[in-house]
Amino acid sequence: MAERRLILMAGMLALGCAAFLLWNLRAPMGFILSLRATKLAALLIVGAATGAATVLFQTVAGNRLITPGIVGFDALFVFLQTMLVLALGGAGYAALPVLPAFLIETACLAGAGMALFGLLLRRGAGDLVRLVLSGLILGVMLRGLSGFAQRLLEPSEFAVVQQASFASFGAVDHVQLFIAAPLLGLALLVAWRLSPRLDLALLGRDKAITLGLDFDRLVLGVLGLIAMMVAVSTALVGPVTFLGLLAAALAQALLRRLDHAALLPAAAGLGALILVTGQFLFERILGFQSTLAVIVEFLGGLVFLALVLRRTAR
Template sequence: MAERRLVPLALLLALGCAAFLLWNLHAPMGFILSLRATKLAALVVVGAASGAATVLFQTVAGNRLITPGIVGFDALFVFLQTMLVLALGSAGYATLPTLPAFLIETACLAGAGVALFGLLLRRGAGDLIRLVLSGLILGVMLRGLSGFAQRLLEPSEFAVVQQASFASFGAVDRAQLALAGPLLALALLIAWRLSSRLDLALLGRDKAITLGLDFDRLLLGVLALIAVMVAVSTALVGPVAFLGLLAAALAHALLGHPRHAALLPAAAGLGALILVAGQFLFERLLGFESTLAVIVEFLGGLVFLALVLRKAAR
């Protein structure tokens, strides 16, 4: 059975986590393990949430070429960081309490996602193309506003915005992680419990309703889960738009079937494995600090192009 392929994936992830924690460990061991464990937990929960959220989004959209990042979450995050630095200055931004700032950013991102999804639902559950197009336009608009605002910043303030605009796992706040971790784990559990309904949703709205599925209600719940997963992950470490697409594509290739009871754990595990293995490679073996997000975006972009070209060739 294809589900058996989850076992070696779980073993690889466990091995990667152990290597990340214990490789070249030296005194003071307790302090170093504490720092590594915090970073590792952030890598795992963000990777898992990104992979699962992308599978959910592709299921309700009926399209394996899209990802939640396409609806403008990353652009909104950058816009929020730019406005905060513009309003408070680099010194004021640096002194913001981390937990309230995290909660505000999460609320803004999740609220924007739910509002956009709510417009979709008022027009009917089948209007997902308009959702994607609206998200693209929103992203372009926010990037334009962010670019204009960044021209008003001092060079030192612009550097702060640039640093905050890319995903970083090196300075994850433990208080934020203590809140984000359980929330993302709960969202993943709820998504997995919906697996059988998601399998029916793949048949299309009309067929699913004929089989007794409340498609519109399921769509509302799934889109809310996606908004929460992406908002919390982005507010915790920053945007990694193509990570979920990379994990979802690898999960489909690994399993060879669309059953969500296995597909969701596979995408979550692969998302976590990509981040853990990548961070281990660049940080422990190569000594780099900020390369991982760039590499993941590059590989995810290549996967996106490959999927588009393969579909166009059919």
């Protein structure tokens, strides 16, 4: 049954991709197809990486209500954009070369994530509660610093920061994709290969260690994968905090099983499907340009509240 649902989801994703590329296609077809293919690739890899990263984070944390964005990646991204505009000005920020800016942002996000994981998990992977709480506090602190710095900006510079702080799939460069796609594809493959160990990790630290799993090493390695996946995705298009939570919750409801060999592809596929179909509807059918990220965050927030209320009711 789960395999059939995965095949059905893959078929829906293929149809969504075809519609996104070919709907209302006009001359010059080659140029338009090139632009659409670049945006489609960004939608696919960001959706897949975000969905899979959320499943991984929920597994190692032992909690189905959290997402990697809760650790503060989105707040750090906004802080970086604000500091760049404050230091360089609006014109200087706009003149930054695309590739170096992408690499710097990715390195900063991944480095900060690994530093946070390394500092807080030195005593072992059992201290994940401290990691989550510290991430929340870090996010609040960075948002406060960003808000203070934004008050020092000119109105035109503030508008630049606001535009850069929201996820945008229309400004992705193909050079960025040539770097991001292999990195995220490799991370997804490694995560899927770890599926049997992740299934053991679901039993809890003590039981997993009893069964021969090096739990602490697995958790640190998975957190490294999560840091890279979230860093690359965020640097590529911007923060989409609740997309992963939405994809992971739908994958669990669709499959009704927790084995990662099926759950990871399902969450990755649903994350990509949400972005592709959502962008197609808003851009091709409704004629909107920048509302998808807001709608995804809204729906993800509703899913989060529903999960919390259901857990509380129990």
